[in-house]
Amino acid sequence: MTDNIHLKKAGLKVTLPRLKILTILEQAKERHVSAEDVYRALLASKEEIGLATVYRVLTQFEAAGIVKKHHFESGQSVFELDDGGHHDHLVCIQCSQVEEFMDQAIEKRQQEVAEQAGFLMTDHSLNIYGLCKRCQ
Amino acid sequence: MTDNIHLKKAGLKVTLPRLKILTILEQAKERHVSAEDVYRALLASKEEIGLATVYRVLTQFEAAGIVKKHHFESGQSVFELDDGGHHDHLVCIQCSQVEEFMDQAIEKRQQEVAEQAGFLMTDHSLNIYGLCKRCQ
DNA sequence: ATGTATGCAAAACATTTGCACCTGG
DNA sequence: CCAGGTGCAAATGTTTTGCATACAT
Secondary structure (H helix, E strand, O other): OHHHHHHHHOOOOOOHHHHHHHHHHHHOOOOOEEHHHHHHHHHHOOOOOOHHHHHHHHHHHHHOOOEEEEEOOOOOEEEEEOOOOOOEEEEEOOOOOEEEEOOHHHHHHHHHHHHHOOOEEEEEEEEEEEEOHHHO | OHHHHHHHHOOOOOOHHHHHHHHHHHHOOOOOEEHHHHHHHHHHOOOOOOHHHHHHHHHHHHHOOOEEEEEOOOOOEEEEEOOOOOOEEEEEOOOOOEEEEOOHHHHHHHHHHHHHOOOEEEEEEEEEEEEOHHHO
């Protein structure tokens, strides 16, 4: 299975917790999940994996470039599989659902703004908060 | 003094802690400060104000539109006086210094992106992370 | 075998809250 | 005087860590 390769390539031992967590991230209905979400999903599938391990594994995955971590307003961090493509987020303040978008014009202007300020941009995050279609 | 008016207009009693905290926000070298920063500044000026009060007052100030609260990557929230004008942020990942900017083209595109997705935008935050001039 | 991962419980943070006391209008 | 504000300590919610045990290679 391709998951093993993913992990090995990242220099991580192929362990059951890591595989399970990776599977959950791949099969989650919502692409953007919190550590707690992952933990609950593990419990639901009768896995004996501690919350501490979930945090440790997600942190390792982030360092390995397997997932991306975001800090929305909610207080807890959310993770999503990193498919390599950059995008920004629309976050519903009612149902917490997250949609992704990507706008070349904005990306370009950001780069220009950073340059103009003498900043060496390493990263950026743009989140639009509001009510999604269903919550209005 | 204009601070009293600020507070009264917000329906807040003019108390010593509130005045002191407002003064600190106005006189801070760095416009963007954490609750802890404010608390330390109070200690430095020999004020007997608890950290809980700092949080309470800052939260009230936010509700009253006196300050804005931001969640950068750092884990703690930072506050800045709200002068009414919207702007986004350039955050130095080394020295934590924050610069402000505002770009009409980006603002406009954001609005369009939200509309296109059927989102009713209530708020948005754009943060560019990187190394500031001095830290490169 | 052996170095790395894990589970559990405890610690560490940032922030909030309950409650008795104090204070501004 | 008295509603509202404050200080302190304890509670909360999230994330991290120490350590003895279990597991992958």
